[in-house]
Amino acid sequence: MSGNILEVSGLTKTVGGGKKIVDGLSFDMKKGEILGLLGPNGAGKTTTIRMIVGLMSKTDGSVTINGRDLDEQGKACRANIGAIVENPTFYEYMSGYKNLKLWGRMAGGSVTEERISEVVSLVKLEDAIKDKVKKYSLGMKQRLGVAQAILHRPSLLILDEPTNGLDPKGIRELRDYLRELADEGISTLVSSHLLSEMQLMCDRVVIMEKGKVIDISDLSSLNAYGDKDQVAVSISVKKGQGEAAKTAVSVLEEVTVASHETENELLLDMGRDRIPELNRVLVKAGIDVFGIESKRTSLEEKFLQLTSGKADKEAN
Amino acid sequence: MFALLHNEWSKLWNKKQPWIFIGILIVISIGTAFLYTAFDTLEGAGTEGDGENWEVTLELENEQYAQTIAESDDEWEREFAQDRIEENEALLAAGVDPNETNNAVFLNEMIYVGTAFITLFAVILASTIVSSEQDKGTLKHLFVRPYERWQFLVAKFITVILFAAVMLVTVTAVQYLMGTIMFGTGSFSTPVVEYGMGGVITTTVAEVFPQKIGLYFLNMLMFVVISFSISILFKSQTLAVGIGIFILFGTNILQGFAPLLQDYFWYPYVFLPHMTLQSYVVTDEFIPGVGLGFSLAVLAVYAVLFLGAATAFFQKRDLV
Numbered sequence: 117m118s119g120n121i122l123e124v125s126g127l128t129k130t131v132g133g134g135k136k137i138v139d140g141l142s143f144d145m146k147k148g149e150i151l152g153l154l155g156p157n158g159a160g161k162t163t164t165i166r167m168i169v170g171l172m173s174k175t176d177g178s179v180t181i182n183g184r185d186l187d188e189q190g191k192a193c194r195a196n197i198g199a200i201v202e203n204p205t206f207y208e209y210m211s212g213y214k215n216l217k218l219w220g221r222m223a224g225g226s227v228t229e230e231r232i233s234e235v236v237s238l239v240k241l242e243d244a245i246k247d248k249v250k251k252y253s254l255g256m257k258q259r260l261g262v263a264q265a266i267l268h269r270p271s272l273l274i275l276d277e278p279t280n281g282l283d284p285k286g287i288r289e290l291r292d293y294l295r296e297l298a299d300e301g302i303s304t305l306v307s308s309h310l311l312s313e314m315q316l317m318c319d320r321v322v323i324m325e326k327g328k329v330i331d332i333s334d335l336s337s338l339n340a341y342g343d344k345d346q347v348a349v350s351i352s353v354k355k356g357q358g359e360a361a362k363t364a365v366s367v368l369e370e371v372t373v374a375s376h377e378t379e380n381e382l383l384l385d386m387g388r389d390r391i392p393e394l395n396r397v398l399v400k401a402g403i404d405v406f407g408i409e410s411k412r413t414s415l416e417e418k419f420l421q422l423t424s425g426k427a428d429k430e431a432n
Numbered sequence: 433m434f435a436l437l438h439n440e441w442s443k444l445w446n447k448k449q450p451w452i453f454i455g456i457l458i459v460i461s462i463g464t465a466f467l468y469t470a471f472d473t474l475e476g477a478g479t480e481g482d483g484e485n486w487e488v489t490l491e492l493e494n495e496q497y498a499q500t501i502a503e504s505d506d507e508w509e510r511e512f513a514q515d516r517i518e519e520n521e522a523l524l525a526a527g528v529d530p531n532e533t534n535n536a537v538f539l540n541e542m543i544y545v546g547t548a549f550i551t552l553f554a555v556i557l558a559s560t561i562v563s564s565e566q567d568k569g570t571l572k573h574l575f576v577r578p579y580e581r582w583q584f585l586v587a588k589f590i591t592v593i594l595f596a597a598v599m600l601v602t603v604t605a606v607q608y609l610m611g612t613i614m615f616g617t618g619s620f621s622t623p624v625v626e627y628g629m630g631g632v633i634t635t636t637v638a639e640v641f642p643q644k645i646g647l648y649f650l651n652m653l654m655f656v657v658i659s660f661s662i663s664i665l666f667k668s669q670t671l672a673v674g675i676g677i678f679i680l681f682g683t684n685i686l687q688g689f690a691p692l693l694q695d696y697f698w699y700p701y702v703f704l705p706h707m708t709l710q711s712y713v714v715t716d717e718f719i720p721g722v723g724l725g726f727s728l729a730v731l732a733v734y735a736v737l738f739l740g741a742a743t744a745f746f747q748k749r750d751l752v
């Protein structure tokens with residue numbers, strides 16, 4: 117057996133009218149990995165998660181959790197999962213403690229009183245745990261949701277937009293906690309459209325759009341910064357010379373114009389080591405350069421490039 | 433599986449709803465006792481405490497009714513008088529004093545006031561126990577736990593039945609208590625007369641009361657099955673409560689049409705006419721050839737169909 121906690125292959129969901137809201141999605145997740153599912157609104161993240169946890173039937177493809185096929189051993193698969201789908205939901209007329217108690221009972225007696233208090237202090241809800249959930253703030257519910265998801269010590273955590281409603285401190289704590297779990301070998305699949313968030317939280321991200329995987333990025337390499345790396349370069353030139361600059365730049369190979377928003381600015385995607393060459397070309401073409409600025413391609417830019425580029429191509 | 437039942441039971445009692453239901457039933461049971469005394473003194477005015485004279489009173493009444501029959505032009509009035517004569521004759525024949533009351537007689541006569549509300553409350557609970565969790569979004573977080581979906585349905589269904597049983601015990605206990613306080617202790621072997629569509633029978637409390645309760649419970653179970661299934665199939669609690677209550681009243685209305693419909697061969701195979709099982713206390717057959725066994729068989733088949741369809745649908749459907 118491979119060391120993968122989760123294997124998704126060719127996952128497809130077709131809804132009424134033959135529309136594919138998830139389309140041939142494939143990715144693997146290693147044990148102890150924190151994998152991000154990143155995509156704009158409506159990309160199909162929640163739908164993917166629903167199929168993985170068995171809330172929704174899949175039209176095609178397969179899901180394997182801890183070596184078990186979801187279709188054949190659904191119950192055993194779910195026993196290994198702790199999940200928040202879309203948003204955490206509770207019995208609002210009961211206290212947070214009673215909610216956890218109910219949840220614990222469904223884990224077949226493995227959740228003790230000590231485990232409940234351990235989890236409660238982990239998500240820092242000690243003060244509110246005896247209050248009815250209807251009095252909780254959004255962030256408190258989110259914390260209780262995390263508590264509920266990890267209560268029975270699952271080996272795979274699936275959290276749909278867990279940072280939604282959390283304050284910066286809460287986000288940081290969640291991040292640290294997920295990292296701690298990862299060190300213990302517990303894997304987390306986390307979805308978000310907050311890119312900067314994902315950059316800090318995840319080992320890898322699956323970028324999806326319109327139900328398809330458009331990129332799987334290893335963030336450790338993306339965060340590193342070397343001479344050969346692709347960077348985003350923004351050039352500001354004299355007003356009115358934007359078009360000329362674009363033409364001048366076009367002689368350079370392996371340099372692409374990412375966007376050309378205003379008439380005196382140009383955004384390029386290129387290797388960092390070629391900036392001096394770019395400078396020479398611009399000067400030779402008689403363009404007045406006010407500044408050349410290079411930024412490391414953050415996930416955010418990559419994400420935006422990937423998704424908007426794709427969208428443009430489809431529109432044309 | 434037991435964990436699920438335990439959870440459902442604790443979720444139920446953490447809500448206000450069941451306490452309100454129980455509270456209303458207690459108030460109704462107490463109120464029934466007062467109403468009963470009010471009507472009792474009204475009816476028996478002048479003859480109260482006259483232990484020997486009740487037979488004379490009944491005979492006098494019958495003479496009056498006989499006169500009504502002779503004089504009245506109103507057919508309904510004549511029919512009513514005829515019915516009363518038959519009832520009084522049955523009382524006389526059985527030696528049952530209609531003014532004699534004790535806790536056993538009170539309980540036996542008035543239990544159906546409370547149970548009408550029990551059915552209503554059971555229908556409401558059955559229609560909301562699944563669909564409210566769907567509306568609040570808690571259902572999806574149940575489904576990600578290592579159980580089969582039908583197990584949640586079973587736990588919820590049993591919870592409704594158990595709660596109905598608790599309501600029934602409450603009503604019986606409070607009415608018995610009120611009966612004891614207001615009418616004194618009496619024997620369960622007190623002879624009583626039961627009136628029904630099929631006529632009048634003479635029996636004892638000990639004999640007839642368990643029949644009433646048993647048949648009532650089976651009947652209520654059927655209402656629960658229907659509203660529970662409909663709330664799942666149509667994903668709507670309002671529709672389920674509505675249909676439940678519609679059937680509740682609809683069965684009574686349908687009884688009015690029974691003479692028109694009962695000649696059709698399909699009539700006995702529709703579940704609606706069978707949903708007044710309590711009438712089997714006094715009747716053996718509600719239309720010729722259709723007895724209790726037949727009714728139960730028809731209802732059982734429908735119950736299996738309803739629950740089967742609901743479960744199959746629930747197992748398969750995408751939860752959003």
Ligand SMILES: Nc1ncnc2c1ncn2[C@@H]1O[C@H](COP(=O)(O)OP(=O)(O)OP(=O)(O)O)[C@@H](O)[C@H]1O
Pocket residue numbers: 131132137155156157158159160161162163164309752
């Ligand atoms: N049951 C359904 N029937 C038809 N279309 C659906 C259904 N559920 C979702 N969709 C569509 O599928 C697409 C993906 O929805 P999904 O909720 O998976 O997106 P998401 O990536 O989670 O978005 P968000 O970031 O807004 O949460 C959307 O366009 C949505 O309209």
Ligand SMILES: [Mg+2]
Pocket residue numbers: 161162163202276
């Ligand atoms: Mg979503």
